[in-house]
Amino acid sequence: MNILIAGGGIGGLTTALALHKAGFEVVVYESVRELRPLGVGINLLPHCVRVLTDLGLLKTLAGISVETSNLVYYNRQGQPYWTEPRGLAAGYKWPQFSIHRGALQMALLEIARERLGSEAIRLNRHLNRFEQDGEGVTAYFADKETGAVIETARGSLLVGADGISSAVRSQLYPDEGPPVYSQNVLYRGTTRMPPFLDGRTMAMIGSLRQKMVVYPIGPPDASGGALTNWVANLQEGASSLTERDWNRRADKARLERLYASWRFDWLDVPAMIARAQTVYEFPMSDRDPLGQWSFDRVTLLGDAAHPMYPIGSNGASQAILDGECLTTCLLKHGTNAAALMAYEADRLPATSRVVRQNRAKGPDEVMDMMEDRFPNGFTPEEIPHQELAGVMSRYKKIAGFDKESLNAKG
Ligand SMILES: Cc1cc2nc3c(=O)[nH]c(=O)nc-3n(C[C@H](O)[C@H](O)[C@H](O)COP(=O)(O)OP(=O)(O)OC[C@H]3O[C@@H](n4cnc5c(N)ncnc54)[C@H](O)[C@@H]3O)c2cc1C
Structure with a gap:
């Protein structure tokens, strides 16, 4: 039986590519009738570029993005107080890319169609609800505009990669309410x-x-x-x-x-x-971090699992890391509930830390620190370099892209 993925966004498409590469049969069901290059810019940090490189996407990405050289923080008067090289320039084995979200999604879509076959990426399929039993999951997909169910699919697993307003999540947590x-x-x-x-x-x-x-x-x-x-x-x-x-x-x-x-x-x-x-x-x-993502044969991924403030460039990056981890767990345990539990055990605590850290301003804590202390600007001698370095390095560790541990994976 196929693995069913609800949602053909950044997380859903990357996960489909990773699962396909590992030899699993997978079908993506996307709500919209036509995927168009929507959104504006996002950043892909070295930890997720490592995953995309393993999927053979480095050259494609490099052709449609800008390789970020530096991250520089300025006060509202335009004075710089923190500059750090990024990606390869910082000594990572992988670059950091600044990219149009829509361009990335279109590239992933095209490659997924080539590798999985166009039948495996099914548009105009809005997940309405699912049922599961000991053998598998049945998912009901509707035309979002009319509400009419147009496809019923049976799969071994269902991955809810359907974004911040996830239907999979709301079926699992009917009382959760809005973000x-x-x-x-x-x-x-x-x-x-x-x-x-x-x-x-x-x-x-x-x-x-x-x-x-x-x-x-x-x-x-x-x-x-x-x-x-x-x-x-x-x-x-x-x-x-x-x-x-x-x-x-x-x-x-x-x-x-x-x-x-x-x-x-x-x-x-x-x-x-x-x-x-x-x-x-x-x-x-x-959304508040959840205590559980995986319910037998159904799990959550990306924004459906852990929507976070877009601070520190981690929204898309963490969704991509989820896809890699899910694939590793399925290879290890098979297409079953145990694999989904193993995936959750790894990724739920890791991403919950990022959600909470982003609520606590993430690396951008330095911005308020500098404005509060120096509302009218500063002299170069006044910049608290050590303190700023402490904030930046703590965030990298929490979000999983401190250079030493990441490079050790390569
Ligand atoms: C149109 C759009 C524009 C965005 N623009 C930005 C931006 O400018 N900056 C930024 O930081 N982030 C943006 N994001 C969010 C960003 O893409 C995500 O935070 C991140 O990439 C994590 O990806 P994801 O795959 O988990 O979620 P998403 O990229 O949001 O993908 C979720 C996908 O699921 C589909 N979907 C939703 N409900 C269902 C359903 N019931 N059944 C089947 N499919 C469903 C959606 O159409 C979408 O394609 C945007 C998301 C979308 C959908």
Whole structure:
């Protein structure tokens, strides 16, 4: 019997590729009628690039992304206080990539179709519900628009990789309710503009009260414009935006006003916002870590299992690590409940730590630290290098990408 995966996002498609490579039969059921390159930029950290490299995807990724050179933190006056090389430049065996989420999903889709066959990636199949018995799982897939069940599938296992509003999770936890809103709203956009700094740097500016993250996700085109991703994070408090829709458009004039003074000699933030084609808004949310993901032959993966704040570049990366671990456990134990328990035993505590650490600001703790201490700027001698280094290195260990232990896996 096939392994059934609900959700053809980053986690679902990567898991399908990993399982297929390991010799399992797998079918992905994706809710939407057509997968389109939605979203803006995301980062793939070296720990998940190791997994993608093992799947033979390194060259493809390198062709559609920017290899991140440095992560630099600035205060709201544009003064840098922390610079660290990333990926290969930092001595990792694998690079870090900044990439358009949609471009990554489209590349994974194409490769999955080639390797698994197009019948194994089934669109317009929204998981409604499932049932299981000692032998397997029966899943019911509907046309999301009409609600009519159009396919019933029987599989040995069901993996819920169906994102932050997971139907698998809500069947397992019917009383859980909506995601937990963080009082912050993310405004996400892309702008084609001349590269800033070395053209490969990720810049974090401001504090968690008002922040801007900027990094390029494509090389410069013939006219010199590089597709540049940015995310403005504003502490909005109570918000009427409750529905978690990744594609909801926002008013950029308000953002331009809020960031009007953020003009630095290395980046003009208001001009970047003004030149963005579309701006999307998303209430930054996560969910409380669960005590259990695996229920006999059904388990959760990626955002369905552990939605987290997009802090520290770990959302997509952790979903990819889940896929690798699940495959390893199935190889070891077979397609059964014991494998899913082993997967949970490894990944649930690991990802819960990241969810909690991101709630506690993750590496971006340094931003509030610097703004609180030096609201009007600092002199180079005042930068608390040791303290900043402590925060950054602690986060890498928690999220599983400290250089020594990661390189030892290669
Ligand atoms: C349209 C979209 C845009 C995004 N944009 C950004 C972004 O700009 N920045 C960012 O940091 N993160 C973004 N994300 C989230 C990011 O992709 C994830 O946090 C991360 O990659 C983990 O991947 P995942 O596969 O667990 O979840 P996702 O990538 O969210 O994938 C879940 C998939 O499951 C499908 N699905 C949902 N319900 C069902 C169902 N009942 N049955 C079958 N399939 C179902 C969805 O259509 C989706 O394709 C976006 C997600 C989506 C879906």
